[in-house]
Amino acid sequence: MSFRANLQYLRAQRNLTQERLAMLLGVSRxxxxxxxxxxxxxxxxxxxxxxxxxxCTLDDLVLGDVSRPAASASAAGSSNVDSSAEAASPLAASSKTAGIIAPIAELAQDITGYDEHRRRFALLIAGGVAAIIAGVGIGNLFDSSNSILGATPLNDFLTFLCICAGVIAGLAMLIPGGLSRTDFKRRHPYVEDFYTGEDRSRELRLLVIGIVGGISAILIGIAVTVYADDMLGGSDGWPNAIFLLLCASGVFGFVYCGMRYSLLNINAYNKAAEDDRKEHAGEQDFYDKLTGAVCGIITMIATLIGLCLLFLSPAALRGDWSTAVTGMFWVAWPIGGLLCGIAATAIQLFKNYRER
Known part of the structure; x- marks a missing residue:
């Protein structure tokens, strides 16, 4: 067979269209x-x-015939030598050729590096969130009311410094993580699902460990603050620091294990990448465009109402900032988010009804 025929055969064996194979190889259809x-x-x-x-091997792909059983030629060449043994033991003869096929991978292969990207992305996002919480926790060690350094003018500065360091460290992981995700989706708009049932079971076990460990860490932190309140008369300073540091470790477990497990859903990844491609190409579905437009209008109206309640209400114009009206200006955004959810659900239901 020619290279052309081999490629067509291999693609058909894996039910890959030309477009999907092109996405996997990083070329055009x-x-x-x-x-x-x-x-x-x-x-x-x-x-x-x-x-x-x-x-498969390069020789088989370019010069061989990947649709025929492998080693048929070698079996034929050695038939004269082993004929007596094969006659004496038909089972031995059949074992030499049974199940020997062209070395076509029955399972999909991770040629895009998706698994490494999945682990790294989850690690960066989880680490970024945990770093911010940990920075606040370390800053509590220098709380003015119960600083580990005692009463010193440096307490406020050290608290601010620790919080800033945590935020900077968190952003140093969150931003590259988000950029790497965007770049990976741009370079690999389609990924073949190569995960096995064993892989999914292993990640599920890791998710359970992360959830149990995270909850345990947070509960231990709560116990520390309760003990400090009862025995020391307050939880400011190091008790709060311990609580936040344990929360940081618990959140890291939640986010890291949860993202690792959720990113196993390659079908969702492919759908999201396809939606992004259509959006950039101006091919977005009409109902998706309608949902985006309606939610955008609702968000804009909610923002205007919130700002008016804050700055243009009669109480605010009188300079009275302690009234319930100005104090509840933020309610406009949660209500707007709720209305966006209702609108998106209604549009999706209408779309499903029309497509029946």
């Missing part, structure tokens, strides 16, 4: 079409990626 019509030939790095994807 037209490139795949040209390869399969022998109008062009892939470069060496793409040939190696195809071999990794389908689990």
């Amino acid at each position: 037209q490139a795949i079409s040209k390869w399969e019509s022998e109008k062009a030939y892939p470069e060496m790095d793409k040939l190696l990626m195809i071999c990794d994807l389908f689990g």
Whole structure:
């Protein structure tokens, strides 16, 4: 078979369209079409990626026939030598060829590096959130009312410094994490689902460990603050610091394990990437555009109402900032968010009804 026929066969074995194979290899669909019509030939790095994807050798891909059982030629060549042994033991003869097929990977391969990206992305996001909480916790060690340094003018400065350091450290992880996610989705708009049932079971066990460990850490932190209140007459200073540091570790466990498990859903990743591509290409579904427009209008109205309640109410104009009206200006945003959710649900239900 030719390279063209081998590629078509391998693609059909995995139910991959030309477009999806192109996304996996980082080329255009037209490139795949040209390869399969022998109008062009892939470069060496793409040939190696195809071999990794389908689990075949370069010789088989370019010169061999991946649709035939492997080693048939060698079996035929050695038939004369082993004929007596095979005649004596038919089972031994059948074992040499039974189940030996072309080395096509039956399971999808992670040629895009999605698993490494998934772990790193979850680690950066979880670490960023935990770093911010930990910074606030460390800052509590220098609380003026119960500082570990005692009464010193440096307490407020050290508290501010610790909080700033935590925020900076958190942003130093959150921002690269978000950028890496965006870049990965741009470079790999489609990822073949290569996770096995064993992989999912292992990640589920890790998720349970993360949840149990996180809850335990937070409960221990609460116990420390309760003990400090009862025995020391207050939880300011180091008790709050311990509580927040334990909360940081618990939140890290929640976020890290939860994101690792949720990112196993490659179908959701592919759908989100496809939606992003359509949005950038101006091909977004009408109902999605309608949902975005309605939610945008609701958010704008909620913002205007909130600002008016804060700055333009009669009480605010009189300079009275302690009234219930100005004190509740923030309620406009939660109500706006609730209305956005109701509108999005209603539009989706209408869309489903029309598509029946």
